[in-house]
Amino acid sequence: MQTVLDKALSAFPRADLLQGPTPIQRACRLEQQLGLHEQQVQLYIKRDDHMLIGGGGNKLRKLEFHLGAALQDGIDTIITVGGIQSNHARLTAAVCARQGIDCELILSRAVPKREADYELNGNRLLDHLFGARVHVLPQGKDAQVQAEIRAAQLRAAGRKPLVIPTGGSTPVGSLGYARCAAEITRQETELDVQFTQVMIANGSAGTHAGLAAGFELLGRGAATVRSWSVLTDRDTAAARTLQLTRQTLALLGSSAALRTDAIDIDASQLGEGYGLPTPAMLEAVQLMARCEGLLLDPVYSGKAFAGLLGDLRQGRYRSGDSVLFVMTGGTPGLYAYRDTFIAR
Ligand SMILES: Cc1ncc(COP(=O)(O)O)c(C=O)c1O
Structure with missing residues (x-):
């Protein structure tokens, strides 16, 4: 029913x-x-x-609706933001790979951890494997602002980007x-x-x-x-x-x-x-x-x-x-x- x-x-x-x-x-x-x-x-x-x-996770449920809207609008690039170990960023990269859409990740240092595993293993390793273009921001820069700047650059170059905010929320x-x-x-x-x-x-x-x-x-x-x-x-x-x-x-x-x-x-x-x-x-x-x-x-x-x-x-x-x-x-x-x- x-x-x-x-x-x-x-x-x-x-x-x-x-x-x-x-x-x-x-x-x-x-x-x-x-x-x-x-x-x-x-x-x-x-x-x-x-x-x-x-690798699964809650962000796929949100991405189902973000991607639905993006495909309807003829988007060719998805830009999203998150911390270095963002699960949302990793899953956005995976979904874009499967859909043949470019993916750019604007990652910020939200956690005071600098171990090699934190910087390069886990989600970061997978972002790389899924072929996303990763920008790691210097401390203090606002990821959402940088994402909008990057989207404007892509638009000026004739692309059709979509910015998805933190966590797809x-x-x-x-x-x-x-x-x-x-x-x-x-x-x-x-x-x-x-x-x-x-x-x-x-x-x-x-x-x-x-x-x-x-x-x-x-x-x-x-x-x-x-x-x-x-x-x-x-x-x-x-x-x-x-x-x-x-x-x-x-x-x-x-x-x-x-x-x-x-x-x-x-x-x-x-x-x-x-x-x-x-x-x-x-x-x-x-x-x-x-x-x-x-x-x-x-x-x-x-x-x-x-x-x-x-x-x-x-x-x-x-x-x-x-x-x-x-x-x-x-x-x-x-x-x-x-x-x-x-x-x-
Ligand atoms: C594994 C995992 N669980 C739970 C959450 C929390 O979900 P929300 O950001 O929708 O509160 C996140 C968010 O990044 C996550 O990656």
Whole structure:
């Protein structure tokens, strides 16, 4: 049956990069390890790290809608921005390679790390393999401004560039996660479960905003989503997420008035800042790897899962609750953080 959300989404051009839903798996060994059986709380994982292009990750869902619009407009170059180890930049490069579109990445030094692995391994290595043209900015230069300057140069040379901002987190990009809310809802029926909450990492806010807008339109409420900020303090993340959720709802034709408290964000896992490891992240990445054989990442999903572990250990959920953690990818980042995981 077509929902209001399905109908609203069908109005937007989308390039099919996922080719079907990502799996949802129950984390039985983690449930055992955390004593969730006794509490009768179930833990499920949505494998948005498991996709068919570029190593996978949440950015592909946003890129489906960015690329759909770009192809309709006859774009020949995509320029995007991010940190040195940006997963969004890597996936944009992979998608452009597959589509035969030129890709330029404007990368900035957002994290005080200078190890060779950080500078050249992980996502940086893959950007190179996917054939993107990479510009690494000197400290202090604004990547978005540089991207616009580069786009103007290309336009002057007769090209048709598109600039996608940080993380692809515009209302158009967030449609990808509104669509994911519909996908999760269909999978709930197949699995005969209804998730109490859906948990994710929050960086540039598009993933949270898209899911929140989707669940709001489906009548479940935006507060179905809970995220952990890995980039800014709680108030800044909440304000950005609320604004983007409202913009995404408006784009989908909804006039729903979203209350401030519908956005559930926790910043307790940020630690000393974006991209800086914390002991809780380290424990979370190891626990997931050793109990489930699955890979989180050190910057986003590792910190978010550390937050969820905290919630579960503090008994936030009640008997009969089922929670869904969305694994958003980013595993190439593990290779950039070798020193964090293996002490020399
Ligand atoms: C692996 C991974 N997970 C989560 C996020 C957070 O997504 P968003 O930027 O939409 O908040 C990102 C963003 O770069 C990411 O790369």
